[in-house]
Amino acid sequence: ACSSKYVLSQMHPMWQGPLAVPGGDRQSPIDIVVRKSVFDSKLKPLETEYDPQTCQQIWNNGYSFLVEYDDTTDKSTLKGGPLQDRFRLCQFHFHWGESNSWGSEHTVDRRLFPAELHLVHWNSDKYRLFEEAVMEDNGLAVIGVFLKVGKRHEGLQKLVDALPAIRHKGSVVEFTRFDPGCLLPTNTDDYWTYHGSLTTPPLNESVTWIVMKQHIEVSHDQLAVFRSLLFTSAEEEVQKSMVNNFRVQQPLRGRTVRSSFT
Numbered sequence: 106a107c108s109s110k111y112v113l114s115q116m117h118p119m120w121q122g123p124l125a126v127p128g129g130d131r132q133s134p135i136d137i138v139v140r141k142s143v144f145d146s147k148l149k150p151l152e153t154e155y156d157p158q159t160c161q162q163i164w165n166n167g168y169s170f171l172v173e174y175d176d177t178t179d180k181s182t183l184k185g186g187p188l189q190d191r192f193r194l195c196q197f198h199f200h201w202g203e204s205n206s207w208g209s210e211h212t213v214d215r216r217l218f219p220a221e222l223h224l225v226h227w228n229s230d231k232y233r234l235f236e237e238a239v240m241e242d243n244g245l246a247v248i249g250v251f252l253k254v255g256k257r258h259e260g261l262q263k264l265v266d267a268l269p270a271i272r273h274k275g276s277v278v279e280f281t282r283f284d285p286g287c288l289l290p291t292n293t294d295d296y297w298t299y300h301g302s303l304t305t306p307p308l309n310e311s312v313t314w315i316v317m318k319q320h321i322e323v324s325h326d327q328l329a330v331f332r333s334l335l336f337t338s339a340e341e342e343v344q345k346s347m348v349n350n351f352r353v354q355q356p357l358r359g360r361t362v363r364s365s366f367t
């Protein structure tokens with residue numbers, strides 16, 4: 106899987122500062138200024154094919170919780186959209202706030218959402234391993250989906266029910282037969298796309314971001330369970346709630362955000 110060897114323990118909230126990357130001119134996240142985005146008619150609809158059987162585990166890496174997929178074959182893939190190649194799903198995770206007023210990493214005309222889902226994929230046409238792809242300009246593709254608080258998300262509940270078992274940093278439990286497609290909005294044709302980076306160290310500038318225009322809805326209670334997770338491990342005496350695990354926004358540096366819709 107893509108990130109199990111990389112415990113983001115240094116992901117303490119302290120790092121949220123404007124951690125600059127030397128020479129970083131394609132950092133993420135950013136504010137998407139709708140009227141400055143450029144419609145590109147060559148952008149295709151997204152094509153996702155996710156096999157729930159490739160779902161393996163869910164774990165708390167001290168920064169977020171990750172649902173990890175078996176990415177040793179092309180069973181759960183993303184292609185189309187802005188992408189030239191086929192990309193393999195390796196994990197998905199979320200970013201959220203301590204309140205429903207903020208929590209997302211990207212914003213749309215400065216509008217904050219209470220949380221944001223990231224589905225992380227790597228270019229399996231060009232590279233053999235995630236660890237190779239993460240070093241390359243065209244190595245990763247991350248789908249971002251905004252969450253709003255509203256009606257309960259039935260598909261999310263199985264994941265919410267697993268969270269108490271991974272309350273502390275470093276805890277892992279088996280998690281199987283989960284279809285990440287159920288977390289995508291009904292309309293996946295409308296999105297913004299730009300070239301950016303990981304929003305966690307090592308902040309590699311290897312991500313083609315695909316941010317969905319349509320959000321999904323989750324209930325207040327479902328989101329409250331996200332906030333019951335801890336940044337800290339069971340051994341640490343002071344327990345810190347896992348909230349506000351988003352990076353501060355980064356300069357656009359002349360990049361163009363394209364839209365697949367007018």
Ligand SMILES: CCCCCNS(=O)(=O)c1cc(S(N)(=O)=O)ccc1C(=O)O
Pocket residue numbers: 107108111113166171196198223225236239247302303304305306307
């Ligand atoms: C080789 C080091 C890879 C570190 C990044 N791994 S990742 O799965 O791409 C990832 C992406 C992201 S993000 N927000 O999609 O850039 C956040 C966390 C992680 C993680 O590993 O926890």
Ligand SMILES: [Zn+2]
Pocket residue numbers: 198199200223304
């Ligand atoms: Zn993320």
